[in-house]
Amino acid sequence: MTASRPTPPTADPDWWRSAVVYQIYVRSFADANGDGVGDLEGIRQRLPYLRDLGIDALWLTPFYTSPMVDGGYDVADYRDVDPIFGTLADFDAMVTDAHALGLRIIVDLVPNHTSDRHPWFQAALAAAPGAAERARYLFADGRGERGELPPNDWESIFGGPAWTRVADGQWYLHLFDPSQPDLNWRHPEVRAEFEDVLRFWLDRGVDGFRIDVAHGMIKAEGLPDVGFSTMTTGRRQVELLGKGRLPYFDQDEVHDIYRAWRPILDSYPGGRMAVAEAWAETPQRLARYIGPDELHQAFSFDFLDATWSAESFRKVIDTALAEATIVGAPTTWVLSNHDKQRHVTRYGDGPDGLRRARAAALLMFALPGCAYVYQGEELGLPEVLDLPDDVRQDPAFRRTGESRDGCRVPIPWSGDAPPYGFGPAGCAESWLPAPATWAALSVAAQTSVPGSTLELYRRALRIRRAHPALAADAGEVTWQETEPGVLAFSRAAGDVTLTCVVNISGAPVRVGGYGEPLVSSETLTAQDGDRWLPVDTAAWFERR
Template sequence: MTATHPTPSATDLDWWRSAVVYQVYVRSFADSNADGVGDLQGIRERLPYLRDLGVDALWLTPFYTSPMVDGGYDVADYRDVDPMFGNLTDFDNMIADAHALGLRIIVDLVPNHTSDAHAWFQAALAAGPGSPERERYLFADGRGATGEEPPNDWESIFGGPAWTRVADGQWYLHLFDPAQPDLNWRHPEVRAEFEDILRFWLDRGVDGFRIDVAHGMIKEEGLPDVGFSTMTTGQRQVELLGKGRLPYFDQDEVHDIYRSWRPILDSYPGGRMAVAEAWAETPQRLARYIGPDELHQAFSFDFLDATWSADSFRKVIDTALAESTIVGAPTTWVLSNHDKKRHVTRYGDGEVGLRRARAATLLMLALPGCAYIYQGEELGLPEVLDLPDELRQDPSFLRTGESRDGCRVPIPWSGQLAPYGFGPAGSELSWLPAPATWAALSVAAQTGVPGSTLELYRTALRIRRDHPALALGDGGITWRETDPGVLAFSRSAGDVELTCVVNLSGAPARISGYGTPMVASAPLAEEGDGHLLPIDAAVWFERPLVG
């Protein structure tokens, strides 16, 4: 059944509170010109698919001018489209079509660092130590008798030192790849530049921003050592991410930036929003990014990291909902993205992983708040674990051996041979190869097939959009008494109640008293006056509330 979308309303300011946002990894979604790389025109051509899937908005990964050292997260020009993806006219046409179909557009903003090809950084290299041009970045003298050692012990998230020395002897900071120098966010020119960049894209009609490394722009004064490093302890500093305090992440002063951005967002009609990709050592510190004077949302990565157990999911859900009450903003749930192994594989891969992924999807979509889904998860795609090393492009692979390329393989649309309709008819190019097993997982292969993962998503998203108990992003849940290993919670509106039940117990569970099944991730068997829910499965029930 086709989902119906109204054109986005300029008065629907709270659309983001209950939205389902579909993340488009631009390089891997749809290729319109047969060069093997996804592009903006490819997205435009596939917008009806996304409308029919039933999502509310698209989040596009960076499509700006870039050398593509880190898949576009190394931006050389924040106000233009890389020729690989098209041009500004292509962007304008795509966003106009999206809005006409009732879809909103969120774009990625990368404020922590630029590309080393950015005009500012090239000017900084040319100008030399002590120059105004260098003040826009974090240059420092080295330690040791001749400055031959880095200024401190900070490590790159991608592995190795976070400092690179230039020809004149100074060092510059890059918390990611050396091609991604960190900006100095205490410099007024940097702040003014990004306020102007926000307005540039808001003027073009974007509905929101996903803020990359939202916790990273401010570094502790004096650039102090962390106190340990991989070299001295064998523990990478990145392992503290989300667990402890680092002098280069989650500094209090970062909130001043977002307090200056919020009035800009609020000055545009239609509920323009921003969501933080932020890591903090406690849920309380993460909650500080959200509020009426800062950002609208922050991703709940604890949900993504939950283990396959009732206790783990319940703890994460309870904590997130409690925090959402404190900040007055709904939780933002996510199971996969372009930086994490696909959850089919995280949950066990093969049939077990797919079973669990389908159940986790129904769990997520039944919760109050906003849900982000990653392209291809609606097809049940697993992580591609056997990519040849020579084809991998993730910069972290060269430094640590860890690669995110396996979740970035172009998604399959149709046909029996790779790249499965990724490009125009007859095109055989694809920047990463898709496995032979994906023919059965393509959009065409699953469309209209009862029980397919794609049809499960379409059904669940339609119910979520239309059902009064799920349509609002706010509100809590009521946990139900269940057997060990089974989660059940209810949400209600008016005279109807919807209950989500998930069986994580390892044995079939008998379920009764919740009403009529609406959608299930696996076939249910009737048993007496109830149903038998298979292992690793979830179901939504509906019943009228008798007053």
């Protein structure tokens, strides 16, 4: 492979500044071979759908060789495709077709930990304490008279201790599942390995990377205690994520890694980029991941966590835009992903939740920066809350009772019964069962239907791509005076102004003074010779 592999038609190196990126949870997007699990060929076959939706790039969750204990985030081989998803040839064909359609490809990189089936970890287990093979991971002697206690009080994000003891008495660190041992990023072989992995996929034509647990690779020297644990206080350490300092997250040395990666990305044509899944205790510390010598973006999880209120959204938006100004990089907005409950359900579920989710989409797409769409949100999919315990596969469920499977149910494409065209006719049931109520939410059921959530997304994204006031170089957000519970902001380009209004109050609001309506999440009403915006509705207006 060479770096001359074709790239998308537009060679704009700053494409990521205003892109709409569609996240694909590969197991749950489209199944081409009928085994009930999504695959790369299924994605390739559905690329025209994604082009017509109006997105700019795809982010694929891990498809690498893996035992699939954590849905592929336990990687055994970073340079190959797991057979359940296809082959490297399938990946290359998908990239070629995506680029031909003007779509870019972002792949997930998982550098904090490997699978316990990775050859390095297998060699570490076979070696004696203190051997070179163990130095690539974080092995340590235990505490207590005979080393029977873990080396410190660190907890797994998935619940329980973050240490597992091996047969010879040492312990190894795993901030997630025991099948996901943490790498020692102070080891030069680890750093060299991942720099080569970056080049491997860049040579195959990928346009960017989403860095999993980007804040986690460096642990504090000496592996000090946190000072509290679930066992001693009833508080889980994960509650500090994004709110306080933990000795295993957001250490200053992690930035040395990204300063080494950025020249690699910059050495390839077409604007190759990286986005961090990073949590930090302050906006200022999160902003350190972004810059001309580190990563291009970091997810704005505060937007995802905002409550359905004008005050919450206004605070989150103002904070994110201020951070963007500091670092000179665009904000990334996200409403749902594969780790969080779908926002239809977070906003109230049922008709109320769907109406609010549609309004939130228009709010997000009107903001400056990059927007990330999680597969199925364009269909208005809710969280599946009633999956039987025996079908759940999230490793966190076994340790804490909490499960992310409800947002990972395969999306419906067509038909009146599960699995709704997820695979070929007569194929196996999908790996997670789809609800019997999803027929009306399928792609086929919503296509060309006025007012459907799918057509709302398509229309909004067409306008977003074409409208001068929503371009990357358009004016910044200007807030308008409004009634309590209403958000309204404008962006301008020359003599064209677009205003987004979101009604989160308890009553319809008058919107006749904002200009001509372009799109609205629910139908505007007329009364007293004026336009009114219904409750839990957003609309875009244009003034020339």
